[in-house]
Amino acid sequence: MRVISDKHTRPDLLNDPISPTLKRMTIPMIFGMVSLMMFNIVDIFFISLLGTEPLAAVSFTFPVTFMVISLAIGLGIGTSAVIAKALGSDKLDEARFDASISLLVAVVLVLILSFCGYLLIDPIFTLLGAGSNVLPLIHDYMNIWFLGSVCLITPMIGNSVLRASGDTKTPSLVMGGAGLINAVCDPILIFGWGPIPALGIQGAAISSVIAWSIAVIIILYLLIIKKQLLSLKAGGQTAVGAIRKILKIGLPAAGANMLTPVAMAVITALVAQHGPEAVAAFGVGSKIESIASILILALSMTLPPFISQNFGANNLTRVKQAYTGTLKFVMIWQFAIYILLIIFAGGLSQLFGKEQAVIDVIKLFIYTIPLSYGLQGVIILSNSSFNALHKPMNALVLSVIRLFVFYLPFAYLGNELAGLVGLFVGAALGNLFTAIVAYKWFIKELETLNNQLLQECSQ
Structure with missing residues (x-):
């Protein structure tokens, strides 16, 4: 098999020992995930210093920006799965062409979506409940965000191409570098410095676009010059065929990502029945979950390229x-995280909660839902593994089953029977039943594929 220029440092996903290879790929991704989280935290921190209205304006933008980012994530999943399979099949020319088409498709789709969003800012955000006092601030932020969104999407797709080849260190460095540039530019452009005027919330958007733009230059240099992973030589296939392959996986993956905020909105509404203290505590719990599950999120980006290449x-x-080895490790790891959370439940609750009612609900959250984080890992990794096997509809259906057959109904039933305790326990049970379905379904799918392979070999 022909390989890219860093063949001495890039893991061989087809032959290297499994556990050390996945470890080598995942550790840099954890760094990248932390950098990405810090990117958002820095933005929110500096914007919060401007006052309540600018912070509210940016909060209104989250659902809209998440839609664009979900599309990019979906296309990235499709890109990674298609390219990794081509590399595993020793079709480097096809992989290079697919990578080029993926970038072009992502740019075109995001341009269309962002252009529509740019024209419809007022009706969209009025529908979301934004008042006339924050709409001008939303315009200041989103006008720039929409215009610069292509610069955000290109590195995301480019990083998916690199991960498909087994390189997870470079994408992490690119993300970390972009986060650092954003952190430096934010205070300068938001509050002004020397000859640079204070641009307020507009400065936050410009900082992000500057960071993204530099990431675009770096990622294109890496893909075109250093690693030579882009080419417009079709290698026996057509552009339409490549687009179909990518969208076949990318669009269902994007749809599955978009289901999550819908489900979280429903859960938040259920929690809100128990008062603002419960909502505040649940928000803290969600932040704890994002940190406690960071290994799962990193593995969801490193396991699929491994699976696709070997597929x-x-x-x-x-x-x-x-x-199976990854799932066993995740179950053990997340149980250890649960024990740590129980030990430090009191301190964490008092750190984030200022009122006793909030502290009590945070403790309740920690005692119940984190026990199912390992099971949640089984679901997330099974979902990403289905995409890696080019079974995107399986992944989408699994997301629907998780959220709308088990997670939400069990949480609702628990809330009706036992209040907030029942809601949290119901959500945890929803993860349990979905994990069982996910594991059995994926193993059955592997058996089916193996039988098909054996039949092809015998003919």
Whole structure:
């Protein structure tokens, strides 16, 4: 198999030992995830110093920006799955062409979506409940965000191409570098410095676009010059065929991502029945969850390229070993995290809660839902593994089953029977039943693919 220029440092996903390889790929991704979180935290911190209205304005933008980012994440999943399978099948020219088409498709789709969003800012945010006092601030932020969104999407897709080749260190460095640039530019452009005027909330958007733009230059240099992973030589396929392959996985993956905020909105509404203290505590719990589950999120980006390459090489035994071994590790790891959260529940609750009612609900959250984080990891990794096997509809259906068959109904029933305690326990039970379905379904899918492979070999 022909390889890219960093062949001495890039993991061989087809032959290297499974556990050390996944570890080597995942550790840099954890750094990248932390950097990405810090990117958002820095933005919110500096904007909060401007006052309540600017912070409220940016808060209104989250659902809209999440839609664009979800599209990019979905296309990134499709890109990674298609390219990794091509590399595993020893089709480097096809992988390069697919990577080029992925970037072009992402740019076109995001341009269309952002242009529509730019024209419809007033009706969209009025529908979301934004008042006339914050609409001008939303315009200041979103006008720039929409115009610069292509600069955000390009590095996301480019990083997916790099991960598909087994390189997770470079994407992490790119994300970390962008976060650092944003952190430096934010206070300068928001509050002004020397000859640079204070631009307020507009400065936050410009800082993000500057960071993204520099990331675009770096990622294109890496893909075109250093690693030579982009090419417009079709290699026996057509542009339409490449687009179909990518969108077949990318669009369902984007749809699955968009389901999560819908479900969280419903859960928040249920929690709100128990008062503002419960909502505040649940918000803290969600932040704890994002930190406690960071390993799962990192693995959801490193396991799929491994699976896709071995799938392309018809090495399904190695796929199964990677999948089951990762799930066992995640279950043990997340249980250890749960024990730590229990030990420090009191301190965490008092750190984030100022009122006793809030502190009590944070403790309740920590005692119940984090126990199911390992099961949640099984669901997330099974979902990403389905995409890696080019089974995007399985992944989408699994997301629907998780959220609307188990998670939300169990939480609602628990809330009706036992209040807030029942709601949290119901959500945890929803993760349990979904994890069982996810694991059995994925193993069955592997068995089906293996039988098909055996039949093809015998003919």
